[in-house]
Amino acid sequence: MNHFYGKSFLKEIDFSAAEINYLIDFAIHLKSLKEQHIPHQYLAGKNIALLFEKSSTRTRSAFTVAANDLGAYPEFLGKNDIQFGNKESVADTAKVLGSMFDGIEFRGFKQKVVAALAADSGVPVWNGLTDDWHPTQMIADFMTLKEHFGSLTGLTLTYVGDGHNNVANSLLVTGAILGVNIHIGAPTELQPAAAVLAVAQKAAARSGAKLLITTDPAAAAKGADALYTDVWVSMGEEVDYAERIKLLLPYQINPKLLAQTGKKSTIILHCLPAFHDTHTTIGAQLLHKYQLDALEITDDVFQSKQALVFQEAANRMHAIKSIMAVTLGNLFIPESIFTE
Known part of the structure; x- marks a missing residue:
């Protein structure tokens, strides 16, 4: 049973507190597995398209390493490789990529592009950043808070x-x-x-x-805090x-x-x-x-x-790994976790 399977991760407001907390906790778990050198290839044999209209250091690195750790094969497509609406419509591009790849990451400008990719590709799509939202960053940010303070309650x-x-x-x-x-x-x-x-x-x-x-x-x-x-x-x-x-x-x-x-502890x-x-x-x-x-x-x-910016940056990879694993992997996640 996997509550998340096949879902896209386009913006935070599509998910409940229980779901977001699960992604944070699973990211912390995957980080622990990585530190202990315990393999966790939940996406063995999967192919992942990484679409980048906007350049990036952390997002590209995090998705690439996360895919490799999960046993998937990432393929980077930069702004010169993809031209949404220029030579080919977003819908047509989505259908082609969805027929070849098991999951798609998009980092670019318009939220409507990542939404169209999710609507037309038939595979999970992950928002690596748009002008409106930066949801993968949030899992890393609140993960960092939880690691440091032990709990998010009341922060x-x-x-x-x-x-x-x-x-x-x-x-x-x-x-x-x-x-x-x-x-x-x-x-x-x-x-x-x-x-x-x-x-x-x-x-x-x-x-x-x-x-x-x-x-x-x-x-x-x-x-x-x-x-x-x-x-x-x-x-x-x-x-x-x-x-x-x-x-x-x-x-x-x-x-x-x-x-x-x-506060001294900020x-x-x-x-x-x-x-x-x-x-x-x-x-x-x-x-x-x-x-x-x-x-x-x-x-x-x-x-x-007091600055945890590099811990936060490193956590991007674990957060992204969590998101990809739960939406594309055959994990057993009890439905009861999400009943509020």
Whole structure:
């Protein structure tokens, strides 16, 4: 019996708290098997298509290693290999790929593309990131919280910065589903869309999660068990950098904001890449131009013992492995786990 078998993983709001918790716990279990060198080839002989409209380090690496560990064969198809709607419709592409592959990962721009792939391919499709949602990141993020704190119950996660991007959307709804309090500190024009907030509020009414959306970074940080941020400009987004930096500088994670949590135990999360120093070409250019030492997070906080960003990054692989294994593997998962 496998409750998840054949399902796609397109966005968090398609899943219950019990289901998301199962994915997190199974990811922790698979991580333990990997550390003990115990084979877990639940997808032996399966073929996986990895479709990347947007480039990636963590997502591509995580899906590739996860597929290999599970005994599957991953095939990378980059933006020059797939041209949705350009030479071939998404529906036609989906039907062709579905006839050859057992599962499809998609990382790109439009949510409607990943939804169309799931509708027309006939195989499980996994969202590696779209402009709207980043669900595989969420399993890794809440897995990291659970590993560190032992439980998710009663935790408060504060996200500061660009509050209307895919990571902010996903944190808001996933926390609301799981009963984790979510605070978002962002300027008015970069706060979550009303439709996303409405979905989160509905989920929070069921779970008891407390949601706070505020322009005050100190109010957002108060009581946070985890402080989370992301880059200030998303891939493919065309904005005035000077204006965006000026708008978001008050929301930078730095020692002052960290102190405003009022907790010594607060951890730092970031989905990476991060502009915390000048050791990247883009970072160096931006920081020199605007005479800054860092953008969304200062180097001292990023390098501190409280920052679990590399544990979080490593957990992407285990989280993705969990998602692929339960939706494509013949696992026995008792139905009773999901009765709420």
